[in-house]
Amino acid sequence: MSGRPPAWLRRLLAPRSLRKQLLAISLLILSALLLLIGVLQYVLMRDFTYTNRAESMETQIRSVPREFYYDLFNNHYGRSPMTPGDLPPGAERRPLLLDAHTTIAIYSSDGVFKDFQEDTFSEDTAPRLTDEEYSLLLQQNTERTDGDYRLITAADGSEHLAVFMNLGRPGNERLLLQMSVRTGPLTDVIMQQLLIFAGLSVVALLAGFFLYLPALRKTLVPLSNMGEAAQSIDSGNLNIRFPVEQGQSEIDQLAHSFNGMLERLEISFNNEREAKEQMRRFAADASHELRTPLTSIHGFLEVLLRGAAENKEQLYNSLRSMQGESKRINKLVEDLLLLARMDGAPVLQLSALHLGEVLSEMKPQLLVLAGERQVSFDISYGIRGRYDPNKLKQVVLNLFHNAVQHTDTLKGTIHVSLHARGGEAVLTVRDNGSGIAAGHLPYIFDRFYRSDSSRTRKYGGSGLGLSITQSIVEAHGGAISVSSKPGEGSSFRVTLPCLEGLAKPAP
Structure with missing residues (x-):
């Protein structure tokens, strides 16, 4: 069984028509550009969306007093809760209003990690990093809102976007606040935008196909005219010329080149025909010139063979006539040889x-x-x-x-x-x-x-x-x-x- 694709598929993949090839190449280039734009859009939009979300989360963290996080962390470990007098003047303890997929967790420098899923009513469990990674984050300054984020894979395999903030050192321990949100909803928004872009790209490709095909057909009309003119040219009508000044400089230049070639071919063919005609006339004239003295010599020889040789006077007259005709033949041959040498490569002294x-x-x-x-x-x-x-x-x-x-x-x-x-x-x-x-x-x-x-x-x-x-x-x-x-x-x-x-x- 042959491994070659069928003929219709080969024609589809490699069309022989120039118009179809240009259309296919143009659509392929346009598709590649749209695909590149889509990839870049996904990368840039993803980073832009994650950064905006991270900045929003950092702003949300900073909107809550730190003492609230300290109190929340101490209550879960049976430590002395903070009294209202410990809060800054005018500050009140208020609940955290988070969406269902946002989690809050605190990591202390002594290795304690606490997920506040119950306090925030979150549907997701806070993802956790290793102690080495948390220790490294504690050493970094994370108090300003800069949009830095980190992607963490939770135990259930889901991906979370997390931001961190150093809560300082209440007592002898340091606390690191972690707020994270599942990236699924964010990714869904990005994919929705990409689907819209993909739909618009398909519409653009279809519109390009139906609009570009007639424009391409019109653009290739000068080339088709040249093809029709070329089909009508043969050795008998080399005076036909390709149409020029069709509005396309490349086609016009090609037409001028072909017309110059046809003109040279026409001159060459005419010279060849003229040379053949001259050669024919030359051969006919040379034969005629040679036939006349040869006929004369042949006639004198017949006269001599019939008995004129016995008459001394007739014999000498015939010989003198034949000598004159032979000189004429010799002169003609010399002239022909001289012309042949002059026509070739004349050698002059x-x-x-x-x-x-x-x-x-x-x-x-x-x-x-x-x-x-x-x-x-x-x-x-x-x-x-x-x-x-x-x-x-x-x-x-x-x-x-x-x-x-x-x-x-x-x-x-x-x-x-x-x-x-x-x-x-x-x-x-x-x-x-x-x-x-x-x-x-x-x-x-x-x-x-x-x-x-x-x-x-x-x-x-x-x-x-x-x-x-x-x-x-x-x-x-x-x-x-x-x-x-x-x-x-x-x-x-x-x-x-x-x-x-x-x-x-x-x-």
Whole structure:
């Protein structure tokens, strides 16, 4: 037989609902506080009641002349009673009016203990201490009313509250007066007060339960709203946000945190989708670029296998065409490898360079590439920084080659300028070519993207030059931008960080 409690009892003892848990915890705390208050009330009320009763008994003792107690004690032992003349002037002997549970007893220093139950008509017998305890009390000063009391257990097991008073020394003996009362009636009064307090506590707990439950339900509404919003969020609708400004700072802070996380997740998912889409386009474009020269080479090989190899002129023409296509494939593979390295962890061979001197070295090569086009240079030779010279030359060649491709052979003009602005070097390559439509500008640096695919293919371009240029520039900590209008030409602007940008004359 299993020792585990039933399921309903486990749910009752450990509710899974946050609202029920908070309600249970609150009621438990309130119950513990009420119990603590009840215990403290019992202790304090008991001491307060006993002290007040003790002071009242002491006052009652002091209201009777001592000679009355002396006479009462002597009469019981056959000693000479006091005559009325022995009483103080104006004092009369009067009976003791005590309640039914109050007792009076006198203890003498010679060990005699006398209970005056018959004289006081008490229903209880006076409790007695040991002789050692009475002797100790006789040595103490008990003549003033201070509320000190002592609890004594009688022979019948009942508890009595007793006060003591030293009656002095008539003759050679000392007398100690003891007045006691059973604590049962006092305890009954205290317990009655505690029962009233317990009833009020139960009423308070029930009222707290019925009042706190709807308030707690209303308080947890923002959390429930967040739960409903969370259930409706998945990878397809990450644009949903948790409600904020609901009037609870903790919930609002949690909502802001979740919204920030959702925003980051949405950006991450969008970047992942964009990366997958770019990878798909990249693979498709790379396959298309490779298929064209491979198809051409395959066609030439079929022609040669059909007998064209016997014709020397056709053989050489085919071989030259296949060589050109193989160069195109080799160039494409090299560009792809370079992009892969730049996308990973680009390794630059940085060294201190003067950008003006790098452009001066490239002037003859650029003029050859330009052909009959007009080329002008505006270069500041005091710009110095740490760059990779080979990569920067590739940037200039790519931009210049792009300008050559899109300008007229005879009427084309290309302008190259290099200046410093603050802590940046600005390289500009401007042409008067066909320009780029506004719809193509946002994608001009995408891989395999062509604004004019027919002209690009005519010059053997693969659509990777500007992507490579952008990767190299960003690896140097710079940026590249383009401005263009159809029919008016294009202007590519490269900014690179520099250490010094003083304008110096051309060497």
